[in-house]
Amino acid sequence: MSDPFMETLGLKVLSLGPGEAVVEGRVEKAHLNLHGTGHGGFLYALADSAFALASNSRGPAVALSTRMDYFRPVRAGERVRAVAQEVFLSRRTATYRVDVLRLGEDGPERVALFTGTVYRLEVKDVPTGARDSAQGEA
Template identity: 50%
Template sequence: ASDPFCATLGIEVVDLSPGRARAELRVTEDLLNFHGTPHGGAIYSLADAAFAAASNSRGETALALETNISYLDADGVGETLTATAEETHLAGKTAEYEVDVVDGNGDRVATFRGRVYRPE
């Protein structure tokens, strides 16, 4: 309810604790690209949602500065993808999070890393 974009795509944050988050997305037809595989934007958005949840989990605002993603193996329609974000650094005004995205078999689909700025 609190994140319209995630609701639009069907991304759900299923677990959240300080510095950690897990999000899920079921790959439906409307998330495909013109190759007929899940759009990179959909996979990225799932990873980014886990990153955003984890980085804002401490009650202070965190703003994304930089992210990067590696696309590994493709996966198909009907698959549920899971993104797990973990805080790997927190110091001063910035923090770093690593996110891996796996398919239903636990095979890695993508690796993501993000850095946030914490204005307060």
């Protein structure tokens, strides 16, 4: 289920379900920036890949707009993971949140937060089981 760009970056799909996906990678020297830490574009590509897999699990969709908040740098050799969850799904658009984690010795630590909205190319009914995580919240 990976695509050419994910292969180029060594990203692997750990799990994939309706509206969700988990992707993992390793920060290599080829992924560093001028500060010697993981490039913002590398961490984004990790998150974006999980986002693309999660959103396309509902039928073909294209990204419209995304946001990335960077919290902590990552270092060469560290393993990183992106966990994409569906926040909203309608017939024409859908929104996902992706947590980007560093898998250190002390357990996972969040290093970035990604939010993304897609446009769905085929008008579809929303599956009955689609998550609307606001239900029952608050």
